Amino acid sequence: MDLKDKIALITGAGSGIGRASSLLMAKQGAKVVLVDFNQETGEETLKMVKEQGGEGVFVQADVSKDEDVQRYVQTAVDTFGRIDVFFNNAGIIQKFAPLTEVEETEFDRIMSVNVKGVFLGLKYVLKVMENQGCGSIINTASTAGVRSEHSTSVYSASKHAVIGLTKSASLEYVKKGIRVNAICPGGVKTALTNSVEQMFVQSGYVPEEIPNMRMGRYAQPEELAEMVAFLASDKASYMTGSVVVVDGGLTL
Numbered sequence: 514m515d516l517k518d519k520i521a522l523i524t525g526a527g528s529g530i531g532r533a534s535s536l537l538m539a540k541q542g543a544k545v546v547l548v549d550f551n552q553e554t555g556e557e558t559l560k561m562v563k564e565q566g567g568e569g570v571f572v573q574a575d576v577s578k579d580e581d582v583q584r585y586v587q588t589a590v591d592t593f594g595r596i597d598v599f600f601n602n603a604g605i606i607q608k609f610a611p612l613t614e615v616e617e618t619e620f621d622r623i624m625s626v627n628v629k630g631v632f633l634g635l636k637y638v639l640k641v642m643e644n645q646g647c648g649s650i651i652n653t654a655s656t657a658g659v660r661s662e663h664s665t666s667v668y669s670a671s672k673h674a675v676i677g678l679t680k681s682a683s684l685e686y687v688k689k690g691i692r693v694n695a696i697c698p699g700g701v702k703t704a705l706t707n708s709v710e711q712m713f714v715q716s717g718y719v720p721e722e723i724p725n726m727r728m729g730r731y732a733q734p735e736e737l738a739e740m741v742a743f744l745a746s747d748k749a750s751y752m753t754g755s756v757v758v759v760d761g762g763l764t765l
């Protein structure tokens with residue numbers, strides 16, 4: 514019970530890495546505030562949390578909207594009085610295309626969720642944590658945030674930006690008892706990867722890394738959740754500003 518009585522706020526909690534992390538952190542004793550754009554899947558995660566004996570609430574919100582972010586942060590504070598852990602995780606993948614063929618609207622769509630959403634979450638949660646004098650934040654970047662990726666230039670740029678925000682926030686708040694780290698998943702079997710696979714088929718482009726994943730398989734979301742729960746907990750007390758790659762050797 515490494516997270517006993519901690520209050521954990523999770524975005525993108527309705528699916529994949531966000532859902533697995535919500536379930537694991539709840540199992541480790543955290544009370545969870547689940548945020549997702551998708552009401553149905555978000556409520557489903559809450560039901561799963563309760564079925565395993567946990568406690569939590571769900572907030573339907575779009576992380577790219579300032580008023581929605583203020584509302585989910587306020588709900589966490591009103592419901593549980595504090596925010597100990599923030600898993601700033603919601604993100605979307607771009608439509609595969611060479612850079613010259615990416616529409617401006619697609620650039621804006623990706624940046625508004627993957628960068629603005631992460632920025633707004635940090636902005637309002639850091640204020641709460643600053644008043645408390647403690648907290649742990651985990652932002653979801655990607656291996657696309659530490660190297661180039663074919664046909665996903667804007668997604669890659671957005672994830673590089675998440676790492677920039679992580680390092681800046683960790684530096685600015687290190688003296689205030691707040692730790693800010695990022696995880697970089699490689700390929701994880703989620704709804705997001707299913708849509709990537711469909712795009713591979715449609716575009717005829719399959720990156721060498723996918724069939725040749727060093728471990729010969731995708732990660733399961735639960736394998737990322739273990740790192741999230743570790744970074745959330747006091748076991749990671751000396752870690753801040755770290756960019757933790759969890760990719761089964763993909764970037765080797």
Ligand code: NAD
Pocket residue numbers: 524525526527528529530531548549550551554574575576577602603604605606626630653654655656697698699700701702703704705706
């Ligand atoms: P997923 O699609 O299974 O889950 C993402 C969740 O975020 C969904 O429930 C979706 O409804 C929610 N969401 C999307 N836009 C939102 C918005 N504007 N407001 C609120 N919620 C929103 O995907 P996943 O694979 O679990 O991805 C989680 C994070 O991990 C993302 O940031 C993604 O970029 C990152 N990531 C995933 C992989 C992978 O291989 N799956 C690899 C690297 C990084």
